Amino acid sequence: MVQSPKSSASKRAFTLVELLVVIAIIGVLVGLLLPAVQAAREAARSMQCSNNMKQIGLAVHNYASTYAEAFPNNGFSGPNYPNDFSPQAKILPFLEQAQLQDLIDFSIPMGHPARHDLPVELREAAATRVPTYECPSDVGAELHSLTMPSGDSIQIAGTSYSMNQGSGQDGVFHPGNGTPSDGMCWVNAKLKFRDILDGTSNTILFAETTIGSGIDIATVDPKPDLRGYRASVSSIATTVLEAAQRSEYPPVEAVTNSWDGSRNHYWLRGSVPDGAVMNGYLTPNSQIPDLSFRSAKITGPRSYHTGLVKVLLADGSVQNVTDSVNQEIWYASWTRMGREVETIASDR
Secondary structure, eight states, rough: OOOOOOHHTOOOOOOOOHHHHHHHHHHHHHHHHHHHHHHHHHHHHHHHHHHHHHHHHHHHHHHHHHHHTTTOOSSSSSSOOBBBBBBHHHHHGGGHHHHHHHTOOTTTTOOOOSSSSGGGGGHHTTTTTOOOGSOOOOOOSSSSEEEOOOOOOOEEESSSSSEEEESSSSSSOOTSSSOOSSSSSOOTOOOGGGGOOOGGGSEEEEEEEEOSSSSOOOOOOOOOTTSSOEEEEEEOOOHHHHHHHHHOOHHHHEEEEEEETTTTTSSSSSTTTTSSSEEEOOOOOOOOOOOEEEEEOOOOOOSSSSEEEEETTTTTTTTEEEOOHHHHHHHHHHOOOOOOOOOOGOOO
């Protein structure tokens, strides 16, 4: 049956107003959905980060079982500079990375980072990314360039997790000079489980941190995202350290010369400023930047998880620690034999 012109004209199309309303509704729904999707993705990344730390904890325990209950240390004294192979380099076989450790000859002196190029034999290992050592939320988790003293450039891989050198309250900020600290890792350390007098569930073994952007900034102002940079400072005098402890930025800014984007670029080495050992002098995600003074470091955990960082305790468990953690409880958790009553484990 052929429609009449009148019946065809009676069909009603969308008006411009109705179309705009539909588009607006879709926009609102998308706006509500995207944060939920992002939150779900971050939750998955956070779970993977926790799993990474659990794997590191298991690897350390298996290492200790193999080597008479000893923890991996930050290397040994060398002829020019500590032969500071990191604890991460030592636990590789227990992370199903034995083939990577086969590339590392621990008898080769690595030399002073400011005077000697990394030996050729170690460069392939240094340029190999280890998925277990990288938090999936860490935007800096990629290969970065290292310009060596000769001017040659090589690629190195970093880590989002650093071993506990100490609380920093004992004044030991250089993990490579062999001075024992109140933590778990330094050059020539020979710690065993029996040395953790505070208990393994009360002592931090590894803490989460962030891998630097790889871009240095010569100007001090404005202050960049501290997850991508540390401050190169001209002094770590008592007044500067006390200001950092009180979260007072102006005195720290006054001694800051530039911003260094190489934080945690080097999982192979521990003592160098961009190496994989840290202290807990600063609280999680502190508004005070990590400080670098020659080979000394004043550090604190950082992450891209909202409002918290993850820590691995010596008993192998992983715990979230909020940015608002009590400072004294925080410091107590970084010591192995402080005999403190309360640590972050008290909140579990």
